[in-house]
Amino acid sequence: MLASGVHRETIQGVTINTVDRAALSRTPGKLDHYRRETYYREALRDVERVLGDRATEVLHATALLMVKPDGIAAGKVEAVLDFLADRGFAVVVARRPGFTPLLWREMWRYQLTSATIDRLALNDSVYVGAGLLLLLRDERPDTLPATLRLASLKGSADLAKQRPGTLRDLLRQHNRNFSYIHVADEPADLVRELGLLLDTAQRRGALRALAAGAGPTDEEAAELSRLVTAERAAGTHRSFAPDEAGTAVAAALRRAEGGEHAMKLLEQLRAGAPVGWVEVVEAVRACGAEVHHWDLAALGAGLIVCDEPGERKVITNPAPGSWR
Helix, strand or coil: CCCCCEEEEEECCEEEEEECHHHCCCCCCHHHHHCCCHHHHHHHHHHHHHHHHHHHHHHHCEEEEEECHHHHHCCCHHHHHHHHHHCCEEEEEEECCEECHHHHHHHCCCCHHHECHHHHHHHHHHCCEECEEEEEEECCCCCCCHHHHHHHHHCCCCHHHCCCCCHHHHCCCCCCCCCCEEECCCHHHHHHHHHHHCCHHHHHHHHHHHHHCCCCCHHHHHHHHHHHHHHHCCCCCCCCCHHHHHHHHHHHHHHCCCHHHHHHHHHHHHCCCCCCHHHHHHHHHHCCCCCCHHHHHHHHHCCCCCECCCCCCCCCCCCHHHHC
């Protein structure tokens, strides 16, 4: 007997168990976009072959959370781990994927369709270094997939829509561009992000760990402990305060030969002139000013327009009611 949501298909003469589309997403159009995407297809193949007739069961009980580089710099790892434990999510796998300009653009390619060029330039200063990828087992079974339950607890990146008690509220997120965390919204997003964030060997190992219900390896547990210990050390957290960042950027530009041009562009932008943040960033880099990427990001976060008027995201968040 096959588990609910699993079908048997013959592909190239081999009989395998395949996951029903309805068990992966209830967001209109999402699987039409994912259907032929390389990350999703390769990860779904591994899901079907590694998990077999338990694929739907394991995907339903698994959630994915990423502490993004800004969340690590701001010292939010321990608070995230405590939040997850208190709400019944156990860490099974912990990895440290490194962000690159290509990775973050691919990660959010269907949401960045509404982003301005200035926001893309700002993200190049935010998504620098390693994140913390957590694959989680939901220990409080629900009719909702674990991805949906965690997404409902995450809180909006838009501060105006952020509900008290959600994770981003508890993390004291103060700016949309520093959202600290990311979660997979549905099982389909979980599958796609396994394809994006882990190579083939890592992905199959993670799927076996999820099927076994094991905890993190000794090496992964040690890395989590190291991150928490580092956070507890005094003076290691970034506040992303725009005033402090502005002072640091201005000082670096004054020291740099040719920094006057970048300073002038920055002043024009602050005054409301039609100057793009991307032009400021290019001028800063051209003069060779030693500006820390976090200072540049914190300064720009308060100056840019994030979305193009009238443009929409290709894929939006799922409605929990569609899964009920």
